[in-house]
Amino acid sequence: MQTRSVGILIFEQVEVLDFAGPFEVFSRTRLEPGVESRRSLDTAPFTVFTVAETPDPVTATGGLRVIPDHGFGDAPAIDLLVVPGGFGTRSLLEDEVVIEWIRKRAEEAELVTSVCTGALLLATTGLLEGRRATTHWGALDLLAELGDSTHVERELRVVEDGVITSAGVSAGIDMALLVVERLHGRAVADETARYMEYVRR
Amino acid sequence: MQTRSVGILIFEQVEVLDFAGPFEVFSRTRLEPGVESRRSLDTAPFTVFTVAETPDPVTATGGLRVIPDHGFGDAPAIDLLVVPGGFGTRSLLEDEVVIEWIRKRAEEAELVTSVCTGALLLATTGLLEGRRATTHWGALDLLAELGDSTHVERELRVVEDGVITSAGVSAGIDMALLVVERLHGRAVADETARYMEYVRR
Numbered sequence: 001m002q003t004r005s006v007g008i009l010i011f012e013q014v015e016v017l018d019f020a021g022p023f024e025v026f027s028r029t030r031l032e033p034g035v036e037s038r039r040s041l042d043t044a045p046f047t048v049f050t051v052a053e054t055p056d057p058v059t060a061t062g063g064l065r066v067i068p069d070h071g072f073g074d075a076p077a078i079d080l081l082v083v084p085g086g087f088g089t090r091s092l093l094e095d096e097v098v099i100e101w102i103r104k105r106a107e108e109a110e111l112v113t114s115v116c117t118g119a120l121l122l123a124t125t126g127l128l129e130g131r132r133a134t135t136h137w138g139a140l141d142l143l144a145e146l147g148d149s150t151h152v153e154r155e156l157r158v159v160e161d162g163v164i165t166s167a168g169v170s171a172g173i174d175m176a177l178l179v180v181e182r183l184h185g186r187a188v189a190d191e192t193a194r195y196m197e198y199v200r201r
Numbered sequence: 202m203q204t205r206s207v208g209i210l211i212f213e214q215v216e217v218l219d220f221a222g223p224f225e226v227f228s229r230t231r232l233e234p235g236v237e238s239r240r241s242l243d244t245a246p247f248t249v250f251t252v253a254e255t256p257d258p259v260t261a262t263g264g265l266r267v268i269p270d271h272g273f274g275d276a277p278a279i280d281l282l283v284v285p286g287g288f289g290t291r292s293l294l295e296d297e298v299v300i301e302w303i304r305k306r307a308e309e310a311e312l313v314t315s316v317c318t319g320a321l322l323l324a325t326t327g328l329l330e331g332r333r334a335t336t337h338w339g340a341l342d343l344l345a346e347l348g349d350s351t352h353v354e355r356e357l358r359v360v361e362d363g364v365i366t367s368a369g370v371s372a373g374i375d376m377a378l379l380v381v382e383r384l385h386g387r388a389v390a391d392e393t394a395r396y397m398e399y400v401r402r
Contacts (some may be wrong), residue, residue: 027217035294065267066268067267069264069266196370197368
């Protein structure tokens, strides 16, 4: 079957659940319900991979070490771009290589999403200008500063306005399930949540 | 400050959120509330690491590649043992090296926990005999078969009976938050959930 590619950016001090939540959702979604369908890729609508600036291992918050599937140099086309957050985003705000990569991949993508303080990176690329957006509660003010014409939503868990941004850490799971719902319908999203025993918010 | 060590077992085809959820909770818990306290380890009550049979990279479900912090041969003492699940558990049920490692580490640990089908591994070691326990909804019957005298709880998300077992995938987050609550009180657990923007169940 035809699949969409999901590229998840990872970097030093990326928050673990910020990337692992959407990774879980997109990689475990199946168009056929149940547990058995998840043993193969036959009805998997997404191909999910991680991308980092280089192919070297990345250390996430808490010390979890992840080997990216691709570096910027060899990453395949990305249909759905996921930009997670974490303390590591702060230094990336001034990293032109990363910001430029996000800007370029976002232009080419069908859909751009962020989790937590990943929204700060999107704001820095200019992608959130004129849009409603959110981030982790601890970074709402900073998001307002970075995005001159961004309307910061302070109460919503997931904000859809062309770009899809979500609140902190675990909200990335709800963001990803909403993307599944938009692309494949409510039943597929709810069934994926049920497989994960996750109660959608 | 004195910390407890949290050893999280990982293996080929471990479910991503099964280990990443508890990893996030334990590694981001702080006794001092707020975002800033999480920039350092000063008030971190847990030291968290992953352990696999060998130090080689492990491929989780969906293809996420993780470098374990330790192999069985060099893992430090484990106070809290976390056994996650995933399709990879099935072959481990007959892997005497892994089962024996879990049995030995469980004996030495202050607390033993499982997420999802990790309970099947605990059942195989005999640790769930005479206890109430749960697992992913798709494996409840198998858990009943493996644990002769195990009372399988089919409706609960987290089951405490000496050993703490949890339902599927995302329920591991609730299990970990409950452990935080038992060891450090409700306020610390709730504040960690708030940092993660997770609504406890």
